[in-house]
Every structure is written in structure tokens, then in C-alpha cells.
Amino acid sequence: MSYASWAPPSSPQQGVNLETFILEGMLETEGATGTFTALLNQICLATKLITSRVRRAGLSDLLGYTGETNVQGEQVQKLDIIANDLLINTLRRQGHCSALASEELAEPVVFPHASGGYLVVTDPLDGSSNIDVDISIGTIFGVLRHDLKTGPPTTQSFLQKGRDLVAAGYVIYGSSTVLVLTTGNGVHGFTWDPSVGEFFLSHNNIRTPSRGNTYSINEGNTSRWSPGVKAWNEYIKSVDPEKNLPYGARYVGSMVADAHRTLLRGGMFAYPADTKSPGGKLRLLYEANPFAMIFEAAGGKATNGNGTNILDIKPTELHMRVPLVLGSTEDVDTFESFTKNE
Ligand code: AHG
Numbered sequence: 001m002s003y004a005s006w007a008p009p010s011s012p013q014q015g016v017n018l019e020t021f022i023l024e025g026m027l028e029t030e031g032a033t034g035t036f037t038a039l040l041n042q043i044c045l046a047t048k049l050i051t052s053r054v055r056r057a058g059l060s061d062l063l064g065y066t067g068e069t070n071v072q073g074e075q076v077q078k079l080d081i082i083a084n085d086l087l088i089n090t091l092r093r094q095g096h097c098s099a100l101a102s103e104e105l106a107e108p109v110v111f112p113h114a115s116g117g118y119l120v121v122t123d124p125l126d127g128s129s130n131i132d133v134d135i136s137i138g139t140i141f142g143v144l145r146h147d148l149k150t151g152p153p154t155t156q157s158f159l160q161k162g163r164d165l166v167a168a169g170y171v172i173y174g175s176s177t178v179l180v181l182t183t184g185n186g187v188h189g190f191t192w193d194p195s196v197g198e199f200f201l202s203h204n205n206i207r208t209p210s211r212g213n214t215y216s217i218n219e220g221n222t223s224r225w226s227p228g229v230k231a232w233n234e235y236i237k238s239v240d241p242e243k244n245l246p247y248g249a250r251y252v253g254s255m256v257a258d259a260h261r262t263l264l265r266g267g268m269f270a271y272p273a274d275t276k277s278p279g280g281k282l283r284l285l286y287e288a289n290p291f292a293m294i295f296e297a298a299g300g301k302a303t304n305g306n307g308t309n310i311l312d313i314k315p316t317e318l319h320m321r322v323p324l325v326l327g328s329t330e331d332v333d334t335f336e337s338f339t340k341n342e
Contacts, residue, residue, distance in 0.1 A: 018044050018179065018190045018199040025183065035116045039096035039143065040167060040181070043120065044199065046090035047139055047171045047179060050083045050124070051192055054137070054173045063132050071106040071319060072283075077131050080104055083124035083139060091120055098146055099153035101318055103286055108318070110152055118166075119144040119153055121286040126170075127254025136174035138256025142290040143167040155318050162289035162311035170290065172260045180206070180260070182297040187263075203264075208300035211330040212266025214248045216258045224274035228339035229305075235338065255282065259291050259326065263298060268327030268335060272305050280304070280323035284315050288324045295326050302326035305339045 022040045057063050057079055068076045084104040091097040092109075096116035101108040103123040120143055127137040142165045146153045169181035177192035179199050189203025215236050222230065237246045247267065252258050258269045273280050282288050292302035292310035302310040305325045313322060325335050 013201045013204055016201040018181075018201075021188065021190070021201055035096050036118065036143075036166065038094060039091075039116060039118050039120075042090055042094060042096060043087075043141055043143075043169070044179070046087045048192075048197070048199075049086045049090065050139055051171065051173060051177050053082050053086070054079065054125075055177075055194075057131070058134075070104050072103065074128070076104070077125070077128045079131055080125045080128050087120075087122055087124050087139075087141075098148060099157065101155075101158045101285065103283060103319075108153065108155055108158060110154075112152060115148070117146045117148050119146050119158055121158065121290070123283070123286045126256045126287065127252070130252070130254050135254065136172055136252060136257035136260075137254050138173060138260075139171045140256060140287055140290050141169055142286060142293070158285060158318055159315045161314055162284075162292050165289060165293045165311075168290035168293040170256050170260070170294070172256050174257060174260070178202070178260070180263070180294065182294050184293070184297055187294055187298040206263060206298050208263055208295060208298045208328055209266030210299070210328055211244075212247075212262070212268070212328045213244060214250045214261075214265065214267035215331070216249070216251050216262060216267065216269040218251060218253070218271070219249065221274050221276070224276050225272065226274075226339065226342050228342045229270075229272050229274075232335050232338035235334075255287060255291070259295075262327045263295065263300065266328040266331070268325060268331035270305070270325040270335060271323065272325065272339070273323040277321065279321045281321060282324050284310070284313060284320045284322040285318060288322050291324075291326055299329070300327055301329045301332045303332060303336060305336060306342070307336060307340045 066076045070076050092111045095114045097120050098114040099108045099110045100120045123140040144160050146157050167183045171179045179190045187206040190199035191202035262269045271282050288310050295302050303325050304323045325332050
């Protein structure tokens with residue numbers, strides 16, 4: 001092609017940044033007051049600040065442990081605390097978020113002067129053990145409603161089913177930084193352009209394939225698995241070209257990275273219950289639920305491996321754990337066909 005015949009690529013998506021996308025969604029929603037839009041923009045601002053810290057962590061003495069352990073008994077990384085503080089300090093402003101619950105905090109932080117009836121749940125920096133070795137990590141968030149007429153939010157206010165989420169998203173700090181968001185109606189991805197300092201729409205209306213060809217699980221836990229999970233694992237590695245078996249194995253150890261790949265390419269990710277973590281390892285409110293909402297909105301599925309949809313589980317405590325299987329519907333169903341009746 002000669003230079004003379006070249007024309008700049010034109011796309012209706014070009015130049016649509018995250019704020020514009022969110023605002024246009026609000027303009028199409030009857031009766032919207034702008035509070036929810038403003039809250040999403042505040043979350044977006046916090047993730048921009050976290051992106052900037054993550055991207056230069058190795059140069060700014062931000063890597064390594066603080067020496068503390070969090071409410072989960074896990075060692076806390078400096079970036080965990082930085083990401084947590086950035087979310088709190090951003091969301092306490094403008095009054096849209098009335099309380100925030102985080103993996104890093106034993107109890108929610110309540111913002112007493114807020115007038116917006118929204119709660120935010122978050123894992124500020126998922127995959128902490130990968131921070132120091134430059135492997136993808138992420139931020140996970142979900143938004144719930146709270147009726148301020150019933151009084152200020154308490155821990156109890158957060159114990160809502162995933163079905164009650166009004167928005168969920170995550171940011172993956174990978175080879176590029178991508179923010180994926182849903183308000184229940186479609187899932188959209190926005191890629192960070194560092195030269196402009198904005199997230200731009202790059203993945204419009206993400207759909208998870210009904211079946212993939214990879215599985216993602218910590219196979220080091222094999223000896224701790226139930227017979228059903230072991231049987232599934234044997235099956236998925238068996239040779240049967242007609243069923244497209246064996247599947248390939250992919251496991252990063254950051255849920256955001258494993259789930260992001262699964263969302264885009266299909267397949268499945270699982271962290272089942274095992275003898276070390278009988279209730280599962282991942283947290284329902286701020287890890288499993290946001291991803292379950294995203295996968296469902298993208299045509300995928302998330303269950304506890306026992307036939308229960310993650311979004312239908314009523315939390316009994318803030319940091320409750322849950323076994324999790326998510327991904328392509330057919331691949332989740334295959335997993336459950338081995339584990340459902342255990
Ligand atoms: P954390 O944020 O505390 O590092 O937890 C990471 C989570 C999740 O992101 C990942 O899928 C899982 O733990 C990995 O656990 P294993 O190391 O046990 O495989």
C-alpha cells in the first residue's frame with residue numbers, strides 16, 4: 001500500500017474514554033441522578049493513581065513487605081497498603097460512597113458525611129505475592145446499594161448477595177493496564193494510554209466463548225483435593241481429540257490475570273475447597289462476587305463447584321471464603337459434573 005492511499009483507522013470507539021463511556025451510559029438511563037456515575041468515576045480515578053504507583057514501584061522503593069499481616073493472616077506488601085489508602089482517600093471525597101470494605105481491613109471504613117447510598121467492596125491489590133517478580137496483579141471492586149434512611153452502614157450492610165451488585169470491575173496491571181467494567185448490561189474493557197493519562201475503550205461488549213481449551217488451577221494442591229476434583233483433573237488432561245482433550249494448563253497465581261485470560265479466551269479457572277482450605281481460599285464479597293457478575297454478564301458462569309451460583313450465596317461474614325469455579329459455561333459444567341454431588 002502506498003503512503004498516498006493510507007488513511008487513519010476510523011472507528012466509532014476511537015477517543016471514547018472511560019469517563020465519557022460512563023457518562024453516556026448515565027444519560028441513557030431514565031431517572032439517573034449522576035451519583036452512581038460520579039462514584040464510578042471516583043473508582044476510576046483511584047485505579048489511575050494505583051496504576052501509576054504500580055508502574056514505577058521498582059524505582060520508588062515501593063516493593064517488598066511492610067512486616068505486618070492483614071486480617072487474613074497474610075503478609076502485607078507496601079503496595080497493598082498504598083492501593084488500599086488510595087481507594088479510601090479517593091472514595092471518601094464527593095460523598096457518593098458511604099462505606100468501603102477491603103481485603104486489607106478487618107472492618108469497613110464508614111464515611112459519615114456521605115449522602116450517596118453506595119458501598120464499595122474491594123481487593124485493592126490482588127496477587128500480592130507476584131508484585132516483586134513483575135507478574136500481573138490487579139485491583140477488584142464491586143458496588144452495592146445502601147439505604148441511608150436505615151442509618152449509617154455497618155458490617156451487616158455489606159452482607160448482600162452478589163446478585164445485589166450494581167457494578168463490578170477489575171483492573172489488570174499486565175503487559176498493558178486494562179480496566180474491565182460491568183453494570184450488568186454488557187462487559188467492556190478500557191486500555192490505559194500512559195501518553196494521554198486515560199483509559200480508552202478497547203474491548204467493546206466482551207463475550208466469553210461457551211467453551212475454551214485451557215484450565216487454570218493450582219495443581220500443587222492435588223493431594224489436598226476431593227476425589228471429584230482429582231477425577232476432573234485426570235479427565236481434562238486425558239487424550240481424546242474428539243472432545244478437544246487434553247486442555248492446556250495456564251496458572252498465574254493472580255486471580256485477576258487468570259480470570260482476565262479466561263474471560264477473553266474461554267476455558268475455566270478454579271480454586272476449589274481442599275483439605276487446607278475447606279471453605280475455599282478466595283473471598284466471596286470482593287473476589288468471587290465481582291468476577292461472578294462480570295462472567296455472567298459476558299455469557300459465562302461462576303459457581304461454587306457444587307451447583308450453587310456464586311451470585312446466590314448469602315454472605316455470613318465480611319471476609320467469608322468460598323470455593324470458586326468460573327469461566328465458559330460448558331467448561332464450568334464439565335467441572336461440576338465431577339464435583340456437584342460430593
Ligand atoms: P493475594 O491477593 O493474597 O496474593 O491472593 C491471591 C489469590 C488469587 O489472586 C490467586 O488466584 C490465589 O490467591 C492464588 O493462590 P495459591 O498461591 O494458593 O495458588
